[in-house]
Amino acid sequence: MAINIKRPNGTEDVLPKDVYKWHTVEKITRDTAESFGFSELRFPTFENTDLFLRSVGETTDVVQKEMYTVKAKETEFTLRPEGTAGAIRAMLQNGLLNEALPQKIFYIISCFRHERPQAGRLREFHQFGLEMAGSPAPTADAEVICLAKNILDRLGLKNIELHINSIGCPTCRAKYHEALKAFFEPHKDELCDTCKERLVKNPMRLLDCKSPEDREIAKDAPVILDYLCEECSEHFAKLKKYLDNAGIAYTVDPKIVRGLDYYTKTVFEFITTEIGAQGTVCGGGRYDGLIEQLGGQHTPALGFGMGIERLLLVMDKQNCDYLSPKKCDIYFASMGDAALEKAMELTRGLREYGYCAEYDLMGRGIKAQMKYANKIGAVYTVVLGDNELADGKAKLKEMESGKETEILLNDKFTSNFENEYFNKVLDVMDAEGSPMFAFTGEDK
Numbered sequence: 143m144a145i146n147i148k149r150p151n152g153t154e155d156v157l158p159k160d161v162y163k164w165h166t167v168e169k170i171t172r173d174t175a176e177s178f179g180f181s182e183l184r185f186p187t188f189e190n191t192d193l194f195l196r197s198v199g200e201t202t203d204v205v206q207k208e209m210y211t212v213k214a215k216e217t218e219f220t221l222r223p224e225g226t227a228g229a230i231r232a233m234l235q236n237g238l239l240n241e242a243l244p245q246k247i248f249y250i251i252s253c254f255r256h257e258r259p260q261a262g263r264l265r266e267f268h269q270f271g272l273e274m275a276g277s278p279a280p281t282a283d284a285e286v287i288c289l290a291k292n293i294l295d296r297l298g299l300k301n302i303e304l305h306i307n308s309i310g311c312p313t314c315r316a317k318y319h320e321a322l323k324a325f326f327e328p329h330k331d332e333l334c335d336t337c338k339e340r341l342v343k344n345p346m347r348l349l350d351c352k353s354p355e356d357r358e359i360a361k362d363a364p365v366i367l368d369y370l371c372e373e374c375s376e377h378f379a380k381l382k383k384y385l386d387n388a389g390i391a392y393t394v395d396p397k398i399v400r401g402l403d404y405y406t407k408t409v410f411e412f413i414t415t416e417i418g419a420q421g422t423v424c425g426g427g428r429y430d431g432l433i434e435q436l437g438g439q440h441t442p443a444l445g446f447g448m449g450i451e452r453l454l455l456v457m458d459k460q461n462c463d464y465l466s467p468k469k470c471d472i473y474f475a476s477m478g479d480a481a482l483e484k485a486m487e488l489t490r491g492l493r494e495y496g497y498c499a500e501y502d503l504m505g506r507g508i509k510a511q512m513k514y515a516n517k518i519g520a521v522y523t524v525v526l527g528d529n530e531l532a533d534g535k536a537k538l539k540e541m542e543s544g545k546e547t548e549i550l551l552n553d554k555f556t557s558n559f560e561n562e563y564f565n566k567v568l569d570v571m572d573a574e575g576s577p578m579f580a581f582t583g584e585d586k
């Protein structure tokens with residue numbers, strides 16, 4: 143019987159030939175976050191379902207439609223649909239919020255949502271995310287947005303628009319909810335079933351509905367900015383000023399409410415029009431009530447998540463530069479057992495110095511070995527046979543140019559393996575500190 147098991151819908155394999163793109167995003171996000179004083183936090187892929195019910199919110203799409211909930215023995219768990227809930231749970235459980243504030247953490251994680259798969263919308267996707275806990279000040283909002291912008295710039299992305307909004311605090315939200323209810327009430331029967339329920343439980347969620355009919359109705363709905371209390375208004379004004387000072391362009395977009403319930407005050411998205419409908423590459427905001435809601439002390443906090451697959455879609459589209467993929471620096475082709483053992487010894491030494499060195503693992507003939515070296519893109523090759531072993535010399539071939547140089551193969555010699563690719567000296571020593579690999583400097 144043929145085995146024909148495919149990967150689940152909405153998941154992706156990242157092949158070795160493409161993984162350097164992921165490494166680029168992971169390195170740049172990590173380095174940028176660290177340059178802003180953020181440290182990495184790692185936490186479980188699954189959590190107790192209640193954590194998401196209590197944080198993400200029971201009336202959100204994520205909780206109502208998209209969670210992967212599994213029952214293992216008698217306990218129920220949910221694969222994380224986003225990072226904030228788990229990160230805050232971990233910070234609380236490990237007492238990080240009792241340490242110096244603000245606490246600043248970042249993570250690179252997989253997330254799971256049962257959505258309709260399409261370009262830029264997967265069921266398992268990856269996020270770079272971060273959280274800053276402890277500061278109520280608008281400087282924190284500006285800092286986090288600057289960090290996101292910095293990452294997008296360092297990745298080389300262009301034309302990504304920043305949209306910001308303030309969705310206020312519970313004080314301003316109460317008045318706004320009344321206004322929304324009054325606005326939608328006459329259209330109640332035309333709304334989708336989910337929104338009928340939202341109208342009663344959480345009217346602001348109506349603005350996040352994806353149904354075109356509901357969107358049409360919501361077009362003229364009252365906007366939250368007209369209902370902000372003085373404190374929230376001032377907070378938003380300061381954030382805008384700090385962004386202006388930093389030279390970061392933004393659009394105030396009162397339609398952004400974000401898909402998760404925990405947000406307060408600032409919400410923001412970085413959006414591109416270049417990868418189709420799923421154009422939000424980064425979304426985040428402030429969630430001043432969440433930590434208390436999860437059992438901690440009142441601690442204002444904020445954060446964002448960036449979809450790595452979406453970033454890569456835009457980077458490919460815009461022909462951004464990636465870090466070079468790792469290649470085989472040197473391949474030893476060998477004839478006969480003695481030469482093979484020499485090749486093994488030389489690769490050991492080179493690897494200790496951080497080089498990627500390889501030799502034949504297939505018992506192939508010399509021609510086939512050279513073909514293989516070519517296929518894997520080896521920068522240099524050395525052919526070792528009886529003559530080379532007897533003379534203690536071999537030819538180092540630079541594959542691209544075909545140029546050959548003589549090298550000494552004596553495990554007691556200093557190596558000065560210099561070349562224009564690596565632009566550095568390679569000193570390979572054996573276990574006693576004696577050099578293993580020598581460069582005669584004679585061009586052939």
Ligand code: ATP
Pocket residue numbers: 224255257262263264265266267268269400401402420421422423424425426447448449450451452
């Ligand atoms: P959207 O409106 O696109 O569904 P969201 O508001 O549900 O996004 P967030 O929960 O804020 O998204 O997640 C942060 C980021 O993670 C998004 O801006 C996006 O880049 C990415 N993202 C969210 N859901 C998916 C998904 N299903 N597949 C790929 N990336 C995703």
Ligand code: MG
Pocket residue numbers: 401
């Ligand atoms: Mg979504």
